[in-house]
Every structure is written in C-alpha cells, then in structure tokens.
Amino acid sequence: MSAARPGSARTAVARPDWWRREGVRLWGGIALAVVLLVGVAPAVLSDFRLNLLAKFLCLAMVAVGIGLAWGRGGMLVLGQGVFFGLGGYLMAMHMKLSDAGPGGVPDFMLLYGDGVVPGWWEPLRSPVVTVLAILLLPAGLAAVLGLAVFRRRVRGAYFAILSQALAAAFAILLVGQQKVTGGTNGLNGFRSFFGYDLADPVNKRMLYYIAAGVLVVMVVVVRLLMRSRYGELLVAVRDQENRVRFLGYDPAVVKVVAYAVAAAFAAVGGALFAPVAGIISPADVGVVPSIALLVGVAIGGRATLLGPVLGSIAVSWAETSLSEQFPSFWTYFQGALFIGVVAFLPNGLASLGGALRRRRARGSAVPEVGPASDVRPAAGSAGGVPADPPAGAPDVTTDTVDTAGRHA
Amino acid sequence: MSDTTPAVEAGRLDTEALEQVLAAPAARFRHDYLEVRGLRVEFDGFVAVDGVDLTVTQGDLRFLIGPNGAGKTTVVDALTGLVAAAGSAQFGGVDLLGRPSHRIARSGVGRTFQTASVFDELTVLQNLDIAAGARRGPLTLLRRRRSVPPEVEAALETVGLAHVRDLPAGVLAHGQKQWLEIGMLLVQDARLLLLDEPVAGMSQAEREETGLLLQRIGEQRTVVVVEHDMEFLRAFASSVTVLHQGKVLAEGTVAQVQADPRVVEVYLGTGAHGRGSRTAATSTEVE
Incomplete structure (x- = not known):
C-alpha cells in the first residue's frame, strides 16, 4: 500500500487512490x-x-x-x-x-x-x-x-x-x-x-x-x-x-x-x-x-x-x-x-475516523486560508527544502487526510 | 453533513428542459379535473374544514388563500389522505377520500409540504430517482441504479440542479430544496400538484422563476397552490379561492376576489389598501 503512495498521490485529484475505490x-x-x-x-x-x-x-x-x-x-x-x-x-x-x-x-x-x-x-x-x-x-x-x-x-x-x-x-x-x-x-x-x-x-x-x-x-x-x-x-x-x-x-x-x-x-x-x-x-x-x-x-x-x-x-x-x-x-x-x-x-465508533478526519481537515484548513507564506515553512520543514514549490502545499493536506482515512 | 457547507451556487431553472418533461401528449390530461364537494374535516369536535366545494380544471393555476387557521393546509391533507374527511373528492374520475396516501399518490396526486421535506442524506439524484420509482418492481428495486432515467435527467435540468446532482440534498439552499420538491412532483408524474407555500423563503428572483415554472406546468396539469405571499399571488394566479374559518368565502379571478368586500374585510384589508403601491403589499403574511 505504501509503495503505491507516491504515484497515486499525484493522480488523487483526477480519481480516487486505488485502495479507496469502491x-x-x-x-x-x-x-x-x-x-x-x-x-x-x-x-x-x-x-x-x-x-x-x-x-x-x-x-x-x-x-x-x-x-x-x-x-x-x-x-x-x-x-x-x-x-x-x-x-x-x-x-x-x-x-x-x-x-x-x-x-x-x-x-x-x-x-x-x-x-x-x-x-x-x-x-x-x-x-x-x-x-x-x-x-x-x-x-x-x-x-x-x-x-x-x-x-x-x-x-x-x-x-x-x-x-x-x-x-x-x-x-x-x-x-x-x-x-x-x-x-x-x-x-x-x-x-x-x-x-x-x-x-x-x-x-x-x-x-x-x-x-x-x-x-x-x-x-x-x-x-x-x-x-x-x-x-x-x-x-x-x-x-x-x-x-x-x-x-x-x-x-x-x-x-x-x-x-x-x-x-x-x-x-x-x-x-x-x-x-x-x-x-x-x-x-x-x-x-x-x-x-x-x-x-x-x-x-x-x-x-x-x-x-x-x-x-x-x-x-x-x-x-x-x-x-x-x-x-x-x-x-x-x-x-x-x-x-x-x-x-x-x-x-458509533465507526464514525470516529470521519470525526478525526474532519478535525484534521479543519486544523489544516486554517493555514490554507492565510497567506501562502504561512504554508511554506511547514511544507519546507517536512521536505527539507526551503524553497518548496507551491504544489507542495496541497500535498501536505492530502497527506494528513489520507492518514486519517487509513486509520479509520 | 452538519458542516456549514457554503450555499451551493444558485442554478437557474431551465425552461427548455421543462418542455421535454411536459412533452407528454395533451390527451393524457384532458379529463383531469379536481372536484371537491362538501369536504368536512373535524378534529375532536373542532371543525377545521366545513363544507368546502372546489372545482379546479386542467390548465388552471389555482391559489388557495386565507388567514391562519382557515383550513388551507387541512384541505390539502384531506385530499392526500393524511387526515380523515367526509364529503367527496374526485380527481380524474377517481375517488380520493378514504384511500391510503400512497394509493392516492399513485393515481396522480402529488403534494409538497410547508417545510421542504426532501431526503437530506440522499443526493439530489437519489431523491429524484426515488420519486420516479413508485411503479418499479421488486427486482429493479433490489438492483443498483445503472444509469440515470431520462425523466430524472430532464427534471434535473428543469429545476436547475443538474450541477449539484451528487450533493446530499441536505446542503441545498432553501429555495433549491423547494425546486427539488417540484422536480420530484414532475418525475413522479403527478397530474394534480398540491403545493404548500412553494416560494416561502425564496429570493425575489427565485419567486419570479418559480412562478413562471408553475404557470407553464399549470397549462398542462392541474395545479393548486397554498400561498401567503400576496404579490406572488397577484403576479401568477389564474384563479383564487379564499378560505375563512373552514368555509369558502369567495372564488374567482384575482381582481374579482380583491373587489369582494367580504374578502377585504377578513383578509385582504391591508393588502387592498396597498394595491396602488406594490411594495407595501410585499408583506408575506397578513394576520
């Protein structure tokens, strides 16, 4: 599952990751x-x-x-x-x-x-x-x-x-x-x-x-x-x-x-x-x-x-x-x-995953609302590259959402 | 679902798609008319509706008005089997009284409620698909929906909700829910449409569009609208029945009803004075 992640993360916008398909x-x-x-x-x-x-x-x-x-x-x-x-x-x-x-x-x-x-x-x-x-x-x-x-x-x-x-x-x-x-x-x-x-x-x-x-x-x-x-x-x-x-x-x-x-x-x-x-x-x-x-x-x-x-x-x-x-x-x-x-x-407990996901999404939505400079340090520290391309920012949010989903 | 999803961008009603929905041969509707005689509803000794006679023909857009407690909604409830009633009520030669609600619905009578009652957790498409399916057999029901039925597609376009078809109906704006309800009546193939305050909570532009939509549907089918909004009534009603304390007080065109002194007295009093200036009559509720 983790081996497929880098490739599928890029196509996530177009269609759901393969393990998420119905x-x-x-x-x-x-x-x-x-x-x-x-x-x-x-x-x-x-x-x-x-x-x-x-x-x-x-x-x-x-x-x-x-x-x-x-x-x-x-x-x-x-x-x-x-x-x-x-x-x-x-x-x-x-x-x-x-x-x-x-x-x-x-x-x-x-x-x-x-x-x-x-x-x-x-x-x-x-x-x-x-x-x-x-x-x-x-x-x-x-x-x-x-x-x-x-x-x-x-x-x-x-x-x-x-x-x-x-x-x-x-x-x-x-x-x-x-x-x-x-x-x-x-x-x-x-x-x-x-x-x-x-x-x-x-x-x-x-x-x-x-x-x-x-x-x-x-x-x-x-x-x-x-x-x-x-x-x-x-x-x-x-x-x-x-x-x-x-x-x-x-x-x-x-x-x-x-x-x-x-x-x-x-x-x-x-x-x-x-x-x-x-x-x-x-x-x-x-x-x-x-x-x-x-x-x-x-x-x-x-x-x-x-x-x-x-x-x-x-x-x-x-x-x-x-x-x-x-x-x-x-x-x-x-x-x-x-x-x-x-x-x-x-x-029930089955809704725990969804509740966590919404919480995370709300948490990560805050920096997104702010100016782009707010996002960059976070993304930069994760990737180790200070001048992170803007495309990195959405990746961070999808990542947290995905993890929450997998634990659900 | 409880998230405050920003109101979905407003769609527009699609009149071309409506023509597709209304493409059925006119002969189907020729013999449709609603005939109510001596309708009487009693709740524990309180007479809510007392000997109402009502005749609405196909092609009419009838408005049912009256002060609070006049019995407007009770009439609709009686015609759809929600409350027991005495007297007689026929639509298209079929008796309505004394039959269970779902059988009345199957003989071509559709209704909406004051509060938009769509299935919040289901998508717009699922809402319409359910409305279209009362005649489906058990085997069809036990399978998944493979494609969108054409009448559902046309209704989606008509009520301007095609772009939000996969959203749960619960997140729609209030006006869109009302449109969805009208769309459900269309796919349900209701030949008598009983609408309880269909424009409540709508913006002025939405009222205008809804009125035109109802007028077009009314040309083909039998439409009865319970409404409080006097301006909406003046703009779109082709005939009006005024109820007061469970009885019919007056009936006729908008002008005739407004000229009736009894109506002016019990109901239109303030509205009639404000006839010259339209803005004064915008007040939705005349107490």
Missing part, C-alpha cells in the same frame, strides 16, 4: 475478513477460544440484521431475541429429536413430561424441514407482525417497547411450557449436528467455519441491499416516512422487507448458536440478551456496514475477557461504554 475496498475487505477468520483465527486460537469466537460470530449475525433494520431503516428492534430464539430452538429441537433416534423421545420429555413427542415437534425430525423452517418461519412471523404494526404507523419508542414486550413474552412462554420446551433449562446436551458428532473437536471447528462463512455472506447481502435502489428507499423511509408515502410507496412494505431480513439473519444466528454453545435457553432470548445485542450495534456504528459486526464481536469479546478478570464488573463497564459512545459518538 470495488477494491469491498472485495479487499471481504478478502481480509476471510483471511482473518478462516486463516489466522484458527491458527492462533485454542479450541476453547475458537469456540467462543464462533459464538460471537453467531451473535454478530443478529447484529448485521439490526444494523440493517435499525441503522438503515430506523426501526429500533429491541426484541431480536425472539427471532434468535426461534432459530435456536428450531435447530435444538431437531438435534434433540435426531439424538433420540427415529421415533425416539428426547430425554427431557421423559423427565418432565409424559414421554410423548407433541405433534408440532414431529416435522422437525427432517433436516430439510428444519433448515427451511429456520429460514422461513421467523422471517414470515416478522413479515406478518411488521405489516400489522407498520400499517398502523407504530414507530419509534412505541415500536421498540412493543418488540421488547414480545421478547419478554416469548421467554415467559418458553419457561412456562417446560414439558415441551425444557423450561428454564432450555434445550441442551446435544450430541450431534446433522449427523456429525459434536464431541469431536474437528466438527467443532467445522461449526466455526460455517459460522464465519455465513457471517461473511450476510455482510455481503447487506452491502448489496444498502447499495441498491431499495437501500436508498429504506433510508428515505427512515428520514421522511410521509414524503415517501406521498411519492406512491407504501412505507410499511419497505420497512417490512428490512425487518424480515433482520429476523432471518437473527434466526440463522440462533440456529448456529445452539450447536456451538451446546445450549439454548430462555436466558438467550429474553429482554436482557436482546438489549445486549443492540448495545454492540450502537457502539460499533449502526448505520455502517461493518460497525454492527465489529461492535458486536468486540463487545462480546470484552464481556468474556473482562468477566474472567473481574467477575460482576462487566455490567458497569458495558453501561459506561454505552453512555460514552452515545454521548460523544452518537453514530
């Missing part, structure tokens, strides 16, 4: 992510840490969806735990059934219930039905729910409260139906994942690779959506819903699409979380985990492409490592971080 940044970023996730992480992390990372990646999938629905669509989705839980429980039910063998009864049903598998569990014996259900059921639920809510023009805090109440209700329902959902304990003790033995570390690694691949695909999908005409429309609905309505669009439909996509992402995250973590329980789907998912997105930067992913992974990682060092200290740290980011960087 396609290069997108595919370069994806390649970098793949190298880090698939190449570096498995090589340097122990099996235990890698499994933790896989868990974080599953949570990051939810974050990608929240970034789309909240950051781009303005829907404060405080109840993504519902869809995460739906996906997780669907997968867990399948795994319990297949552990029990054909026609068998999952262990907890023998323990708490009458030993009869309820009818609505039966279809999940088939892996195909399970995968389809994970992909379609939560998204369909989100579509129905979203249409009902958005058509009535429920927005902002009211929508947030509604979605959160839903998460609370879902958790309570799961706890109450112990005979068929495992109650507070949730579903756990899975032995196999689509026929692969989960006790085998190789298969644990495979789960990690699947999670990494799915996450990268999701980020690419969101990126394509953001850049499409639909993405522009979604931002328009977020900022001026009524105006969009008077242009002949139904904003409810526009929002529902993003909401359903976010729900599907959350469900897939949950479905992979269950085998990775070895458990899915009401504690993973209620109000608190739903808010925790959102905090990562807010800290990372909700309206950006990578902010939600990186924010979510960073918060999960910080939670684990800080809890290891100082048990029960994490909650305070999380609260402080959240307040700090919201107060000083309302658009």
Whole structure:
C-alpha cells in the first residue's frame, strides 16, 4: 500500500487512490475478513477460544440484521431475541429429536413430561424441514407482525417497547411450557449436528467455519441491499416516512422487507448458536440478551456496514475477557461504554475516523486560508527544502487526510 | 453533513428542459379535473374544514388563500389522505377520500409540504430517482441504479440542479430544496400538484422563476397552490379561492376576489389598501 503512495498521490485529484475505490475496498475487505477468520483465527486460537469466537460470530449475525433494520431503516428492534430464539430452538429441537433416534423421545420429555413427542415437534425430525423452517418461519412471523404494526404507523419508542414486550413474552412462554420446551433449562446436551458428532473437536471447528462463512455472506447481502435502489428507499423511509408515502410507496412494505431480513439473519444466528454453545435457553432470548445485542450495534456504528459486526464481536469479546478478570464488573463497564459512545459518538465508533478526519481537515484548513507564506515553512520543514514549490502545499493536506482515512 | 457547507451556487431553472418533461401528449390530461364537494374535516369536535366545494380544471393555476387557521393546509391533507374527511373528492374520475396516501399518490396526486421535506442524506439524484420509482418492481428495486432515467435527467435540468446532482440534498439552499420538491412532483408524474407555500423563503428572483415554472406546468396539469405571499399571488394566479374559518368565502379571478368586500374585510384589508403601491403589499403574511 505504501509503495503505491507516491504515484497515486499525484493522480488523487483526477480519481480516487486505488485502495479507496469502491470495488477494491469491498472485495479487499471481504478478502481480509476471510483471511482473518478462516486463516489466522484458527491458527492462533485454542479450541476453547475458537469456540467462543464462533459464538460471537453467531451473535454478530443478529447484529448485521439490526444494523440493517435499525441503522438503515430506523426501526429500533429491541426484541431480536425472539427471532434468535426461534432459530435456536428450531435447530435444538431437531438435534434433540435426531439424538433420540427415529421415533425416539428426547430425554427431557421423559423427565418432565409424559414421554410423548407433541405433534408440532414431529416435522422437525427432517433436516430439510428444519433448515427451511429456520429460514422461513421467523422471517414470515416478522413479515406478518411488521405489516400489522407498520400499517398502523407504530414507530419509534412505541415500536421498540412493543418488540421488547414480545421478547419478554416469548421467554415467559418458553419457561412456562417446560414439558415441551425444557423450561428454564432450555434445550441442551446435544450430541450431534446433522449427523456429525459434536464431541469431536474437528466438527467443532467445522461449526466455526460455517459460522464465519455465513457471517461473511450476510455482510455481503447487506452491502448489496444498502447499495441498491431499495437501500436508498429504506433510508428515505427512515428520514421522511410521509414524503415517501406521498411519492406512491407504501412505507410499511419497505420497512417490512428490512425487518424480515433482520429476523432471518437473527434466526440463522440462533440456529448456529445452539450447536456451538451446546445450549439454548430462555436466558438467550429474553429482554436482557436482546438489549445486549443492540448495545454492540450502537457502539460499533449502526448505520455502517461493518460497525454492527465489529461492535458486536468486540463487545462480546470484552464481556468474556473482562468477566474472567473481574467477575460482576462487566455490567458497569458495558453501561459506561454505552453512555460514552452515545454521548460523544452518537453514530458509533465507526464514525470516529470521519470525526478525526474532519478535525484534521479543519486544523489544516486554517493555514490554507492565510497567506501562502504561512504554508511554506511547514511544507519546507517536512521536505527539507526551503524553497518548496507551491504544489507542495496541497500535498501536505492530502497527506494528513489520507492518514486519517487509513486509520479509520 | 452538519458542516456549514457554503450555499451551493444558485442554478437557474431551465425552461427548455421543462418542455421535454411536459412533452407528454395533451390527451393524457384532458379529463383531469379536481372536484371537491362538501369536504368536512373535524378534529375532536373542532371543525377545521366545513363544507368546502372546489372545482379546479386542467390548465388552471389555482391559489388557495386565507388567514391562519382557515383550513388551507387541512384541505390539502384531506385530499392526500393524511387526515380523515367526509364529503367527496374526485380527481380524474377517481375517488380520493378514504384511500391510503400512497394509493392516492399513485393515481396522480402529488403534494409538497410547508417545510421542504426532501431526503437530506440522499443526493439530489437519489431523491429524484426515488420519486420516479413508485411503479418499479421488486427486482429493479433490489438492483443498483445503472444509469440515470431520462425523466430524472430532464427534471434535473428543469429545476436547475443538474450541477449539484451528487450533493446530499441536505446542503441545498432553501429555495433549491423547494425546486427539488417540484422536480420530484414532475418525475413522479403527478397530474394534480398540491403545493404548500412553494416560494416561502425564496429570493425575489427565485419567486419570479418559480412562478413562471408553475404557470407553464399549470397549462398542462392541474395545479393548486397554498400561498401567503400576496404579490406572488397577484403576479401568477389564474384563479383564487379564499378560505375563512373552514368555509369558502369567495372564488374567482384575482381582481374579482380583491373587489369582494367580504374578502377585504377578513383578509385582504391591508393588502387592498396597498394595491396602488406594490411594495407595501410585499408583506408575506397578513394576520
């Protein structure tokens, strides 16, 4: 990158530097992510840490969806735990059934219930039905729910409260139906994942690779959506819903699409979380985990492409490592971080680069306004030539801007 | 975005490009007219609009005036489905009342708001492209915009914003935002244009240009303008409806309305006295 700088700096006026071009940044970023996730992480992390990372990646999938629905669509989705839980429980039910063998009864049903598998569990014996259900059921639920809510023009805090109440209700329902959902304990003790033995570390690694691949695909999908005409429309609905309505669009439909996509992402995250973590329980789907998912997105930067992913992974990682060092200290740290980011960087850490760049640009703009003699000493001392050609002055400013951009 | 970007240099409205926009065959608009009968809007017992009758034909440039609280904006809100209303309202043979706003918009009714409401974070081009796209299918929506649709290009020229097409609409000057709104109505292919104070905050030269633009659009389409600016009204209105306390007080040409003693009494009082000297009437708001 630094080798290309002298040449590209000269052409910077005509066209952006090659690494700043859109396609290069997108595919370069994806390649970098793949190298880090698939190449570096498995090589340097122990099996235990890698499994933790896989868990974080599953949570990051939810974050990608929240970034789309909240950051781009303005829907404060405080109840993504519902869809995460739906996906997780669907997968867990399948795994319990297949552990029990054909026609068998999952262990907890023998323990708490009458030993009869309820009818609505039966279809999940088939892996195909399970995968389809994970992909379609939560998204369909989100579509129905979203249409009902958005058509009535429920927005902002009211929508947030509604979605959160839903998460609370879902958790309570799961706890109450112990005979068929495992109650507070949730579903756990899975032995196999689509026929692969989960006790085998190789298969644990495979789960990690699947999670990494799915996450990268999701980020690419969101990126394509953001850049499409639909993405522009979604931002328009977020900022001026009524105006969009008077242009002949139904904003409810526009929002529902993003909401359903976010729900599907959350469900897939949950479905992979269950085998990775070895458990899915009401504690993973209620109000608190739903808010925790959102905090990562807010800290990372909700309206950006990578902010939600990186924010979510960073918060999960910080939670684990800080809890290891100082048990029960994490909650305070999380609260402080959240307040700090919201107060000083309302658009999340992803906006830090832009804020710094604007600051630098403002700082370097001052000498430019003054007479040219003000610029020369600075440029001269940098280049070591007192009689610097005037062309050197703009170079200084572009340099600082570029550096700020690269650190971003 | 919050940067105080210096106001973008003012563009000029392009009348040649407008002709391109208005090139559609006149037959399309022949049967267009707005017919409102007994329109009534009530908010919790307060009657904001009380039995308004209004007929605006294609080719008219109708101004809707009245003191604050006369119900002008409420009439526009009722016609576009923003507030529930009783009575009947038809445009081009289609009932407007009781339908959701986006369906009303799709049957050719477009409106603007008192405060320019463009999509600040999107570029000028994106704003117009969205306005042009209500009939796009899902597959088109899920793809990127490969090229600028011709009607969007023509509208960019018409409202003089072609040179700032890639700037976010939020940095435009106030008058340019209003023009962008008019441009959005054009690409939206609205056949009935309901404009709520389109020249508010514009300079004298910009008002002049906007007035001429609206006159030209009005020759082809049905245009209703809610306005406070009396001088703008005198210069460009082809007919005027005066509202007062939710009722139609008078209707006719500018001269007829100004001569009406009831209108003079409730509304034009000061304006009518100042008729001789135009500068006196420039006050935008008659309380």
